[in-house]
Amino acid sequence: MADITRRFGYRHLRAAPTSYVRHLERGKLRREGAGLAFWFRPLAATISEVPADDRELTLLFHARTADFQDLTVQATVTYRITEPAVAATRVDFGIDLTTGRWRAEPLDQIGGLLTETAQQHALELIARTTLAAALADGITLLRQRIGEGLGGDERLAETGLAVIAVRITALRPEAELERALRTPAREQVQQEADRATYERRAVAVERERAIAENELANQIELARREEELIQQQGANARRQAEQAAADDGIRAEAEAVRRTRLAAAEAEAATILATAKAESDRALGEARAAGEAAWLAAHQEAGPEVLKALALIRLAEHLPKIDSVTLTPDVLTGLLTRLGGGQSS
Known part of the structure; x- marks a missing residue:
């Protein structure tokens, strides 16, 4: 929109730089x-x-396919007025000389023209195309x-x-x-999702089975090692x-x-002791015999008084032991009497 100002009747x-202005006077x-x-x-x-700038025009219309299905087409057309004159x-495109606005709606007129022309070509194409083909390749063909x-x-072209x-x-x-x-696409996607779920579950089951087999193998290996340990412990105990x-x-x-050596040594010692004891006893017997002989020889040479005295000594040696002697007056008197009588005789 152009800017218009008033000064002294003019x-x-x-x-704007993107606007093409055409001035007619009379x-x-x-x-x-x-x-x-x-x-x-x-x-x-x-x-x-x-x-004179590029303009965007949005198109929205309905079309019917070859299999009588309604189809909504939404498009955007970029155009330019290449020949403004x-x-x-x-x-x-005339403007109001007071406000600078268009007196009519030229862009709506151009938009209507573009829309009807584009819609005509689109309808001709879609009318010969089935719905499935239109949805699959219709965008490229329509464009x-x-x-x-x-x-x-x-x-x-004549409008510029x-x-x-x-x-x-x-x-x-x-x-x-x-x-x-x-729905079919959703079902297919759901089937793919289910298949992925089943595969994931199968993989999980396979992994669990592998884990279980691994644990069982570990248990078997542990049992085998334990058996070997028990056997080794038995062998060690047997060796011990x-x-x-x-x-x-x-x-x-x-x-x-x-x-044996101690018994032999004890026997030898006993033999030595016995021999020594026998030698000692023999020597002692010989000494005693020599003493007796000497004693008998001495007795043979001694007189009767000496023999009596020796007999009394021997007798005294064989008397029982007397711890204490009680002398009563009667005993003492008789003893003294005997002693006095003997002295007087």
């Missing part, structure tokens, strides 16, 4: 171009402002068909329009039909018993030898 217009062309700025008299001027003569149809349309790009943003059937079409028996035999043999 008006000044300033257009039916004659005074100036035209993009991004102009000039003074003009409003009573004698007619000004058109044509946009021609477009200004074919479409009303090509609409692009070619709009690019080769004579009316658009050029289509830059066509994009198909959506191609959808009715909601119920779309849900029905999604054999070694202990051998040690006991050696000790018993040593003890027997020691006892």
Whole structure:
């Protein structure tokens, strides 16, 4: 939209760089171009402002396929007015000289033209295509068909329009039909998910089986090692018993030898002692015999008084032991009497 200001009965217009302005005064062309700025008299001027930038147009329409199914097409068309002077003569781009706004709706007119033309080419293509084929390859075919149809349309070329790009943003059937079409895919996806779940479970079961087999193998190995340990312990115990028996035999043999040697030594000592004792007894007997002989010889040489005295001594030696003697007056008197009588005689 152009900016218009008023000064002293004249008006000044300033257009954007992307706007093509065409100024007519009393039916004659005074100036035209993009991004102009000039003074003009409003009573004698007619000004058109044509946009020269790229424009986006959204299309939404329904079509019926070859199998009588309703299909919604949503597309976007990018276009540009390449010949603004021609477009200004074919479409009303005149602006209000007070506000700078368009007096009509030129862009809606161009949009309607593009929409009807694109819809016509799309309907022709979809009407010969089944729903399944349209959903599978329809986007590419529609984009090509609409692009070619709009690019080769004579009316658009005469209006100064050029289509830059066509994009198909959506191609959808009715909601119920779309849900029905999604069901096989969902079922297939669900089957794939179930298959993945079963495979995961199978892998888990296989892993659990491998773990169980590994644990069983470990238990078997532990049992085998335990058996080997028990056998080794038995062999060690048997060796220890054999070694202990051998040690006991050696000790018993040593003890027997020691006892034999001790008995022999004791016998030898006893023999030596007996021999010594016999020699001692013999020597003692000989000494006693010699003493007796000497004693008898002495007695033979002694007189009767000496023999009596010796007899009394011998007798005294063989008398019982007397611890104490009690002398009563009677005994003492008789003894004294005897002693006195003996002395007197």
